[in-house]
Amino acid sequence: MDNRQELNRNLAQMLKGGVIMDVTTPEQAKIAETAGACAVMALERIPADIRAAGGVSRMSDPAMIKGIQSAVSIPVMAKCRIGHIAEARILEAIEIDYIDESEVLSPADDVRHIDKNKFNVPFVCGARDLGEALRRIGEGATMIRTKGEPGTGDVVQAVRHMRKMQSEIRHIVSLREDELYEAAKELAAPLDLVKFVHENGRLPVVNFAAGGVATPADAALMMELGAEGVFVGSGIFKSGDPAKRAAAIVQAVTNWQDSKLLAKLSENLGPAMVGINADEIETIMEERGK
C-alpha cells in the first residue's frame, strides 16, 4: 500500500465517532460545524429532494462546493456519479477532502466503478454487504459506508446492510485458512482483502452507517450494530429544528451506550423529517453499482 492510500485511510480514522452531515449552503455548513459535525457533504440537493425532483442527478457546481469549503474548517466531502472519472477529477482539482462515489446520484457507468487507486484524493463508497465493500476497497476506496436507502428517513435498509456486513465478517473470521479461496470467489472480492478480514475481524478501512438515519436513536442503533460513525443526509435539514437535532445526533454517536442520556437527547427535537417508507418508493438507489 502506498503512502497516499494509507494517509487517506488515516483521515477516515480521524472522522470516527463522528457525524457527517449533508449541507446545501455555506449557512447550513456553519450550522452543521457549530452543532459538531466532523465533516460535511456538500451537495446541491439532499437525497430527499433528489427523489422528489427526479431526472438525472449530477455532481454539484464546483462554485457551490468552494463556498462551503471556505465557510468551515472541518473536512468537506462531495459526491460524484458512480463511474464518472471526470467528475472525480474535477472534485480532486478543487481539493475536496473526500469524494463520495455515490449511488445517490445517477450512475454514469452502469457496470464499473472508478479506479480510485489512480487518484490522490480519498474516496468513500457505499456497500450493502461484505463483497461489495471489499470490491470497492480493492478499487481504492479508503472508507466504506452502508448504502441504506437515501432520502427516505427509513433506517431499515441501513440496518439490513450493516447487519449483513458484520455477520459476513464474523463468518469469514470463523473459516479455516484453506476455505478463504472459495469464500473470496463467492464474495467476488480480492483474496488479500478476504485474508485481512479473516485475520483482523474487521474491514481494512473505517466503516460508517448511512441512509435513512433521522433521529439520535437511529444513530445510536447504527453504532450498536458496529458502525464507526454515521452520515446523516436528509435527516437534519429536512427536520423542524436542524441545529438542535444535529447536536443531539452528535452526542448520541459519542454516548450511544448511555440510554438515559439518549432519552434526554431525544426530547423536544421538533418534527423529524416526514420520511417515506422504503417499501413505497420507486427509485431504489441501493441497487445502483454493485
Next chain:
Amino acid sequence: MTVGVLAVQGAFAEMEAYWRAQGAETFEIRQRHDLDRTMDLLALPGGESTVQGKLVKDLGLFNPLTELIDGGVRVFATCAGLILLAGKIEDAGARDGTRPEMWFGALPVAVRRNAYGRQLGSFMTVGAFDGKSRVPMTFIRAPSITAILSPEVEVLSEFNGHPTSVRWRNITAFTWHPELSNCRVAACAVVDSPRTKTALQRTKQDQSLAGSG
C-alpha cells in the same frame, strides 16, 4: 500505568491500542463520571478539534479536565489534542472574521489549524525526534505550531523550520500521529520522565504481586 483516553470523537481506539502496546492499561473518557478513575496519564487523540471541543463542553468534561491538566497530570496529545491544549489559535479557518474558539489553553504555543491545506496536503516524513533519528511521522490535515510562547517549552521535533512536537512541564504534544505508526520513542518522551517511571514500576509490581498470588 493507567492511561485515560478522551473518547468523545476521533481516533481514540488507535490511541488506546497504542498505549496498551506500551504496556499500559487504558480506559475511555466519555462522560464526567469516567473521571472518577485515577490515571497516570491523560491522552488526547486525533480527530476534529471543533467536534471534540464542543463535546468536551456539552458533556461537562471541560472543567474537570482543565483541573486535571492544570493539576499536573501527564498529558500526551496528538493533532486535535494539541489544538485543544494550545494557548493561542491563529487560524486561517476563521474566514468570516470570527475568532476561532480556544479550549484548555494550557500549553504556551500558538497553532494554526489545517496548516498544510486540505487532505491532499497530508503527508508522511521521517525526521529527528527528541535526539533519535529517522522517526516516521504522519501528518493528517495537520496543524502547525506557529509560535512558542514560553522559554520553558522544549522543542522535540521540527519540520520545515516549524516545531512539530513540544514538551512543557506535564504536557507532551504532537502535530503528527505517533499512535498511527506505533512510535515507541514518542511514548518514551513522556514515560521516561521520573514521575511516570515510578507509576510504571508500580503497575509492574502490582502485576507481579497478582501473578504470584
